[in-house]
Amino acid sequence: MTETLPNPAASNAAGLADTLAGDPRFKEILDRLVAMSERDYYDPYRLFQWPEQVVEDAYWMSPELMTVHGTAVGDRLEEAQLRALSKWESVNFYSLNVHGIRELLTEIVARIHQPGYALTSEYFHHIIGEENEHMWFFATFCLKYAGKIYPDRSLAFAGPGIPEADTFLVFSRLLIFEELVDVFNQKMGNDERLDPTIRKINAVHHQDESRHIAFGRQIVALLHAELRRTLTVPQLAELEAYLKRYLRSSAESLCNPAAFRDAGIAEPYAARRETLADPAFEEFVARVLKRSTSFLAAEQVLSDERIPAL
Amino acid sequence: MTDHISTETAAAAAKPDLVLSYLLARRPDLTSIEEDLDLIENRIIDSLSFVNFLYVLEEATGEPISLDEVSPEDFRTLRRIRERFLGGRPAA
Numbered sequence: 001m002t003e004t005l006p007n008p009a010a011s012n013a014a015g016l017a018d019t020l021a022g023d024p025r026f027k028e029i030l031d032r033l034v035a036m037s038e039r040d041y042y043d044p045y046r047l048f049q050w051p052e053q054v055v056e057d058a059y060w061m062s063p064e065l066m067t068v069h070g071t072a073v074g075d076r077l078e079e080a081q082l083r084a085l086s087k088w089e090s091v092n093f094y095s096l097n098v099h100g101i102r103e104l105l106t107e108i109v110a111r112i113h114q115p116g117y118a119l120t121s122e123y124f125h126h127i128i129g130e131e132n133e134h135m136w137f138f139a140t141f142c143l144k145y146a147g148k149i150y151p152d153r154s155l156a157f158a159g160p161g162i163p164e165a166d167t168f169l170v171f172s173r174l175l176i177f178e179e180l181v182d183v184f185n186q187k188m189g190n191d192e193r194l195d196p197t198i199r200k201i202n203a204v205h206h207q208d209e210s211r212h213i214a215f216g217r218q219i220v221a222l223l224h225a226e227l228r229r230t231l232t233v234p235q236l237a238e239l240e241a242y243l244k245r246y247l248r249s250s251a252e253s254l255c256n257p258a259a260f261r262d263a264g265i266a267e268p269y270a271a272r273r274e275t276l277a278d279p280a281f282e283e284f285v286a287r288v289l290k291r292s293t294s295f296l297a298a299e300q301v302l303s304d305e306r307i308p309a310l
Numbered sequence: 311m312t313d314h315i316s317t318e319t320a321a322a323a324a325k326p327d328l329v330l331s332y333l334l335a336r337r338p339d340l341t342s343i344e345e346d347l348d349l350i351e352n353r354i355i356d357s358l359s360f361v362n363f364l365y366v367l368e369e370a371t372g373e374p375i376s377l378d379e380v381s382p383e384d385f386r387t388l389r390r391i392r393e394r395f396l397g398g399r400p401a402a
């Protein structure tokens with residue numbers, strides 16, 4: 001019986017190629033992104049100065065982007081504790097970047113020059129090169145100024161179980177990750193309260209990510225349009241529920257008990273629980289995910305922008 | 311020394327409840343969770359909620375858990391979690 005079934009990989013590849021080639025604007029956008037990557041190419045190994053230290057007793061990330069901002073936990077902290085927490089939350093943020101880029105590289109490398117990806121492979125070369133460099137400067141920052149990268153705390157179990165949507169979910173997760181990070185990069189790259197080295201890694205990352213996000217938005221929109229044509233309403237609802245949970249879990253990953261512990265905050269797990277349950281954290285989640293939820297709702301991936309608790 | 315052990319034992323006895331309470335809170339449709347119920351198959355633990363569960367478990371055990379040393383199978387049932395992380399203490 002098994003051998004009479006169509007090869008899902010082959011049929012998916014053909015379908016994927018058709019989907020991506022179906023919109024002539026996608027090819028134009030890819031060509032433009034390749035040209036921009038070539039035009040803006042820089043050598044990261046020479047771009048950063050890496051001074052011996054960054055100013056220790058200062059904010060390492062914009063206070064408004066700290067997970068405790070406006071929460072009862074944050075209100076109880078002294079200014080010095082908040083500054084210490086800003087250091088460790090920023091190290092957690094860059095650590096999440098390192099691990100997120102690992103997932104991104106793994107997924108893109110698995111697809112480059114494989115069936116179905118003829119159109120995108122040229123730009124994949126640029127993404128792979130640029131993301132490798134981003135991972136290097138985020139890791140360098142963590143190791144040089146904090147002495148560590150926080151470990152990845154994720155473990156993969158089975159996803160929604162809709163094989164036709166696997167590629168869509170991969171690119172959706174990557175896009176959500178990049179958009180969330182970029183909200184931080186954009187603000188911290190221009191925040192005069194932060195050390196120039198901190199501003200620079202954020203500003204440089206923001207410049208490159210704007211291209212990756214443009215690509216991500218295009219491919220996610222195209223893939224979901226095809227899924228709307230082929231999947232059932234309950235299957236689409238399951239994808240939406242999964243992505244909402246992914247969005248929430250991404251925002252919650254910014255709040256790490258290890259950062260509380262390193263900042264000298266007592267009972268770090270209880271502090272995290274209290275932070276996540278605080279109404280101000282709900283506002284934080286909505287704010288840092290706004291760009292993603294607006295886009296996904298506009299593309300009919302989400303039916304509304306509410307992100308419920310896990 | 312005896313006091314130290316008895317204090318630890320009392321605290322340890324209470325800690326597994328933290329794990330079960332957390333899982334039950336996530337699934338209001340369940341009133342109890344059998345020791346051998348497959349937590350992954352039944353979506354009581356999944357990728358997206360895993361880190362929150364990990365933090366509950368770390369709080370219960372009192373120490374960070376390195377994911378380099380565990381596999382998804384270590385989280386499949388309450389019995390396995392108890393054996394692997396809670397020194398065999400009941401998780402209910």
